[in-house]
Amino acid sequence: MTSIYALRPHPVEFNKVWVNIYDTLNKILSLQAVDRQTWSFSFSDIYFLCVAVPESQCTRLYNSVKECIQSHVQRVLQNLLAMSDESLVAEYHKRFFNCLFSYMNNQLMRERRNAESQLLYADPDDAFVYKEIGMLAFEIWKDDLIVPIKDRLVKLLLELIEMDRRNVDTRVVDIRDVILSFVAVTDRYSSANEILQGIQISPERSRPLIKFYEEIFEEPFLQMTRGYFQILSTVEFADLNCSEYMKKVLQIKEEEQERASRFLHFTSREKVEHLTSEILVEMQKERLDSVCRQMIEHESLADLRNMYYCLKPVPNGFSVLLNELSGFIKSTGISMVINANANNDPNDFVSSLHDCQSRFSSIVKDVFNNESDFIASLDKAMELVVNYRSEERQISKASERVNRFIDSILRKSKVNWSESEMEAKLKMALVIFRYIEDKDVFEKYYSKLFASRLIMNNSASREMEEQMIKKMKEACGYEFTNKLSRMFTDIGLSEELTKEFNEHLDCHDSKTVQSSFLILQSAAWPISSDHSSEQFTLPSELELPMLKFDEFYREKHHGRKLTWINHLANAEVRLNYLDRSYIVTMTVEQYALLLNFENQDQSTIGELAGRSGVSVPMLIKALRGLVDGNVLNCSDQELDENSPILLNLTLSNKRLRFKITAPLSQKSVKETQRVIDTVQQDRKLCIECVIVRYYFFHITGCIEKTGIQATSIAFPKLENAFLTMVVNQTKARFLPDISTIKQCISQLIEKLYMQRTDDYEEYQYLA
C-alpha cells in the first residue's frame, strides 16, 4: 500500500530535479559509469516529473533533454571538424558507436518507458509533435552532425572504396559501419544492431527509411561506380576479345556484388548489379551479339555459358542469341533431313533427328540453364526441321518415316530386340513424334501399320504396342488414340469371341474346320469393307463356319451385321502330295485358287479366272505369291491370260511351315498418295463438322434463350473471329488453310446445310 502511496503524483520543482537528471544523462552520453542508485533515482525523478501535479512537466523535460543532446552533439561535431581527413572516418565511427550506439542500446528500455509516459500525458491538442527520445537523439545526430560534415565524410568513404577496388588494404569494418549509420539514424523499425548484422526487411517497408542514405551516400556512390565501369569497358578491357571480355565482366560483377554486401546496405546490391549489366554488358551488346553466331557454330560452350550469364540481367538481352541458336539448329537439322531423304531410310531419319534434338537440348540444359525462352526456341526450330518439306504445300515425309521406323521395331522380324532396346528406340521415335505438325497424317499411317501388325498377328510385343499407344495418348490426348485403342480392344474381344464360339460348337456337337475370328469395329479400322467388288468364290468348307458364326454373333449382339473381309483372311493349308508334309500359310483367296489343282496338275490363268469368277489382273496378283513361293510353277516370267500354271510336285523347303506372301494391293507410292487423299478428305469433314457444330450450338443457344426455334442464323462473311475459331478447334490435329475452309463452306452450301444471302451467309438448320 505504501508503494502505491509513494507513487501518487505530487508537485515537483523542475529545476531541482533536472540537475540530477542532467548529470545522469551527460554521464550516459559520454559513457561514464552510472551507479545503480543514481539510476533508480533518475528513473523515479523522470516518472514524477511526468505525472507531476498540478500539471505534467513532460514538455519541459522533453525540451531539456533535447537541448542537452544537441549540445553534446555540437561538442562532438566541433571535435570532428578539427580532425584531419585521415582520422575523420575512424573518429566518426568511434564517436557514433561509443556514444550514440551504446547509448541507444543501454537506454532503449528506459527511453521507451519515458516515451510511453510522455504519450500518456501529452495533451492531444498540442501541436508539437513529440518524438521518442531515442529517435530524437538520432535526429539530432543526423541534422546537427552528419549534415554539416557529409561532403567530407562521403568523399572520404568513396576514396576508401576506390582504394578497396585497387586492392589497397582498408579498414573494412569502419567503412561498413559508418555507411550503415546513415541508415540507422532514420530506420526506426530495426535497431542499429539489426542493420549492422544485415537483417533484411522487405524493400517496401525499408524504402522510406533509407531515403537519407540514398540521398547522401548511395547516389554519389553509384555515380562514381558508373564512371569506374565506363573506364573499365572503354579503356582497360578495350583490347580484350569477346570471350576474355565476358570472363572479366563476370569477374568484376562478382567482385562488385561481394563488395556491395561488404560495405553497403542490402538494398544497394541490386542497384549495383543493374549498373554492372548496364555499363559493361548493355553498352557492349552489339559487340557480344556479333560474335554469338561464331560461338554457337563452334560450340564454344564455356563462352556461351558466360554470355548467358552476362546477358541474363539485360532486359530482352537474349534476342540475338536465341535467333542465332534456332537458326543454327535449323540449318544443322535440315541438312540432316536432306541427307536422310537421300537415303530414304527411316532408321537414319529418326536416329539423326533424335541425335540433333538431344545434342541441342543438352546444350540448352547445361549452358542455358533450361531457361524457358531457350527451350521454346529449340522446340520451334526442331518443329521446322522435323516438318521440313522441300516444296511448299507438300505434306512432310516425317509422319511416314517415323511410322515406318516404329513398324520396323514393333513388327516381328529376324532381329530380336531386347525389351530395353525396343523401349529406347520407341522413345526416340516419340521424341520426333511430338514435333510432327500433321498429327492426323501420322495417325493415318500409324493405324494402317498397326492394323496390319494386328491382323497378320505380326506384332513383336503386345505390351510394347500398348505402351506406345499410352505414350501417344499422353502426348496428344484421348481423341488421338481413341481409334487405336479400340483396335486393340477388338483383338482381345475377338479372342474371347473365338473361344466362346468354339465352346458353343462343342455344345452343339457341330464339327467345322478349326477357325478363329477377328471381328473389327468398322469405324475404328482403316479398312474399307467394300475393298473390292470382285470376290473369289470361297471354298465350300468355309461356308459352314461362316454361317454358324454369323448366327452365333447375331444372337450375341443384336442389331449388328457382319461383313467378311476375305482378302485379309488367311488359311493354314497342309500339302499332302509331297515327300514331307508341309503346312503353308496363305490367304483364303490363294487357297481357293489352289483347290483348282485338286483334280488337275495344270491349268492356264484364263481357265482359272473363268472358274473362280474374278478378273485376270486380280487373279495374277494372288497367283504371284504362290508362284514365288514355289507351290505353283510357271515358265513365263510375266504372267498373262495364257500362261500355263503347274502344280509343283517336287516342292522342297527347309521349313515344314512357311508363309506365302500376300498379294501387295498397291505400290507404296500409290499408297502414300492414298493416305494423303484420305487425310485431305478427313480434314474437310473435320472442318465441316466444326462449322456445323458451331451453328448447332448457336441455334440451341437461341432456343434456350428465347424459347423460339430459330430455323436459320445469319453470320457475316468469313470474319476473322470465325476463322480463328475453326483454326483453334483443329490445330491439335492439323493447321487448316483459309482456302480449304472456304471450300468447305461452299460444300456445305452445296449440301444445303447453308445458303448464301446478299450480305451474309446464312445457315439453314434442317431437322
Place this chain on the structure above:
Amino acid sequence: MNESSPSKSPPKSENKLFTLKKWNAVAMWAWDVECDTCAICRVHLMEACLRCQSDSKAEDCVVVWGECNHSFHNCCMSLWVKQNNRCPLCQQDWTVQRIGQ
C-alpha cells in the same frame, strides 16, 4: 500345335492333295441400319455421339431402333423424346424396337 507331324493326319485327308488345317477369318461389324448417320447429332452411327465423345464414354454409346426402323444414338434419342415423342425423321410416335448391344 503339332499338326506338322505327318503320322497324325487323319486317313480321310490322305486322298486329298490339300487339307485346310485352320483358318483365320476377318470380318467387320456395323450397326444394321438404313441410314448410317444419326439425324440428331449428325455423327456417324459407328462413332459415339458427340456427348459421349467429349465425355470419353465411347464404349457405351449404342444405337437404338424405333418401330419405324429409323435408328439414332440411344443417348441422343433419349434426350430428344423428352422434348418431342416423335421420330425426328418420319414424325411417327416413337416406340423403341430394339437397342444395340
